[in-house]
Amino acid sequence: MMKVEAVVVRDRVETVMEAVEAATGHVGVTVVEAVGHGKEKGITHEYRGRVFESRFLPKALMTFVVRDEIVEGAMAAIVDAARTGHANGDGICWVSPVGTVIHNRTGRQLEEVEVV
Template sequence: MGLDKRGAGALKLVTAIIKPFKLDDVREALGELGVQGLTVTEVQGFGRQRGQTEIYRGAEYRVRFVAKIKVEAAVPEDRVGEVVETITQAARTGRIGDGKIFVTPLEQITRIRTGETGKGAL
C-alpha cells in the first residue's frame, strides 16, 4: 500500500542512534526546527569499537554492548536534509561512538484516532 492521496507526499523515517547524554540537546534542536513527534527508545549495541573495556574493583572486563538512545522521527521528504543536519550538530561530541543516522522510506502512516494518512497523520 502506498500513501493516501489526501496526505500526498513522500515521507521518511529518520532514525538516529546517539549517546544518551545528548538526548536533550537533540530533542530541543528538533523542537526548534518544528519536528513535532519523536519516539525514543533505550537500546544497546556496538559499532567499530566493538564495545568498550571497563575497570571495576581493579579487574578489567569487556562490555560487549554500549548503552545508546534511538530517536525516530517521521518527516516529509523535503525536510530530511535539515533534520539530519540538526541531529548531527546536536549529537556530535567529536569522539568515537557518537552514533549513526539512518533514513528509510515510509510506506504508510495512519493516525489511529482519526484515520488520517500520509502527511496529515504526522
C-alpha cells in the same frame, strides 16, 4: 514522508530532540533504549583493580517520521546535536522512505493532520 532514525548516546536524546524542533519545527519522536557497538566493539574499564569489557554500550534509538522537505534539516540537526567530541561511539543516522502513515486517533493520513 520519510522515516529518520538515529542511534545516539543516551545523554544526547534531549539535545537531539530540541535541535530537530529548532531546525525544522518537527516535534514527534519515538525513543527506544538500546545497546550495541560499532567498530570500537565496546570498551574496557577497570573497577576495584579488575578489568571489565563492556561489549555493548548503552544507546537510544530515535525515530522521527517527517515530511520530505524537512529531511535534510532534520538529519543535519541530529548529526550535529549527537556529536559528543569523543573519538568514537556517537552513533549513526539514516533515512528510509515511508509509504502510508495513518494517525491512530483520527484515522486520517498523517500528511492531512501535520501542521505546516
